[in-house]
Amino acid sequence: xxxxxxxxxxxxxxxxxxxxxxxxxxxxxxxxxxxxxxxxxxxxxxxxxxxxxxxxxxxxxxxxxxxxxxxxxxxxxxxxxxxxxxxxxxxxxxxxxxxxxxxxxxxxxxxxxxxxxxxxxxxxxxxxxxxxxxxxxxxxxxxxxxxxxxxxxxxxxxxxxxxxxxxxxxxxxxxxxxxxxxxxxxxxxxxxxxxxxxxxxxxxxxxxxxxxxxxxxxxxxxxxxxxxxxxxxxxxxxxxxxxxxxxxxxxxxxxxxxxxxxxxxxxxxxxxxxxxxxxxxxxxxxxxxxxxxxxxxxxxxxxxxxxxxxx
Numbered sequence: 001x002x003x004x005x006x007x008x009x010x011x012x013x014x015x016x017x018x019x020x021x022x023x024x025x026x027x028x029x030x031x032x033x034x035x036x037x038x039x040x041x042x043x044x045x046x047x048x049x050x051x052x053x054x055x056x057x058x059x060x061x062x063x064x065x066x067x068x069x070x071x072x073x074x075x076x077x078x079x080x081x082x083x084x085x086x087x088x089x090x091x092x093x094x095x096x097x098x099x100x101x102x103x104x105x106x107x108x109x110x111x112x113x114x115x116x117x118x119x120x121x122x123x124x125x126x127x128x129x130x131x132x133x134x135x136x137x138x139x140x141x142x143x144x145x146x147x148x149x150x151x152x153x154x155x156x157x158x159x160x161x162x163x164x165x166x167x168x169x170x171x172x173x174x175x176x177x178x179x180x181x182x183x184x185x186x187x188x189x190x191x192x193x194x195x196x197x198x199x200x201x202x203x204x205x206x207x208x209x210x211x212x213x214x215x216x217x218x219x220x221x222x223x224x225x226x227x228x229x230x231x232x233x234x235x236x237x238x239x240x241x242x243x244x245x246x247x248x249x250x251x252x253x254x255x256x257x258x259x260x261x262x263x264x265x266x267x268x269x270x271x272x273x274x275x276x277x278x279x280x281x282x283x284x285x286x287x288x289x290x291x292x293x294x295x296x297x298x299x300x301x302x303x304x305x306x307x308x309x310x311x
Contacts, residue, residue, distance in 0.1 A: 055198060122174050123178070221260045
C-alpha cells in the first residue's frame with residue numbers, strides 16, 4: 001500500500017548504487033501478525049501522517065475495506081501548537097519571576113519541541129471528560145467552567161525550553177490534544193467510526209472474529225489511556241442505528257510482544273527468517289531486465305489479467 005514512486009526509487013538506489021542481490025517489499029499490515037503467530041486481525045496503524053486500517057483474514061488483506069484518515073501524530077501536534085499559542089505561557093528566571101504569552105514568541109514551538117511535548121506530556125482522557133472538555137473549548141468565554149475543569153484535570157507541567165525559560169502546559173492541553181482523534185469530522189468519520197465502518201463493509205461471517213482481533217500499532221497508540229478510550233468510543237457508537245446490523249457487543253485488543261511502534265519491525269525480522277524471502281524476492285538480474293517493481297495495482301503483474309489477454 002506504499003507509494004509506487006517511492007518503491008521504484010528505493011529499488012533503483014539499492015540495485016544500481018549499492019548492487020544488492022535481491023529485495024522484497026512486504027506489507028506492513030501483515031508483518032505485525034508474525035509477532036503473534038496469527039492469521040486474522042484488524043490492524044490499526046496510527047503513525048505520524050495518517051491512521052490506516054485494514055482487516056486481514058486468514059493471511060489475506062481485505063483491500064476493499066481499507067481506510068485511511070489524517071487522524072495521527074501530525075494532527076495532534078498541530079492541535080497542541082494552536083492551543084499553546086492561544087493559551088500557553090512562558091516563564092523566565094529561576095523561580096519564574098516573569099512571564100509572557102507564547103503568542104509573543106510562537107517560533108519557539110518548532111516541530112521537534114511540539115513532538116516531544118506530545119510524547120512526554122499528553123494523554124488520552126475518558127469519553128466523559130473528553131465530552132466535557134470539548135464543550136468547554138467550544139465556549140472559550142466560559143472562564144468559570146475552564147477553571148473548574150483545571151482543578152480536576154492533569155497537573156500543569158513545566159517544559160524546559162532552554163536556559164531559565166520554561167513553557168507551562170496545563171491539563172486542558174495535556175488532555176485535550178488527543179480529542180481530535182475521536183471528534184467526528186465533516187464526513188462523519190472519527191478513529192472509532194473507521195473501525196466500525198470497516199467491520200460493516202467486511203463479510204458478515206468474519207466480523208466477530210475481526211472484532212475480537214484488534215491489533216494496534218504505531219506510536220500514537222502508545223499514549224496513556226488510548227486503548228481504554230478506543231474501547232469506550234466503539235461501545236458508544238454501537239448504540240447508533242447506523243451500526244445496529246453489525247451485531248457485535250465487545251472488542252478484544254491483542255498485546256504484541258513489542259512496543260506498538262516497533263511491532264512491524266519485529267514482524268519484519270521474523271518474516272525475514274522464512275523461506276518466503278528467497279522464493280518471492282525481486283533479484284537484481286530480474287530488475288536489470290525490467291526496471292520496475294511488482295505492484296498489485298499494476299496490471300502488468302496481474303496474472304489473471306495477463307492470462308485473459310493471451311486468450
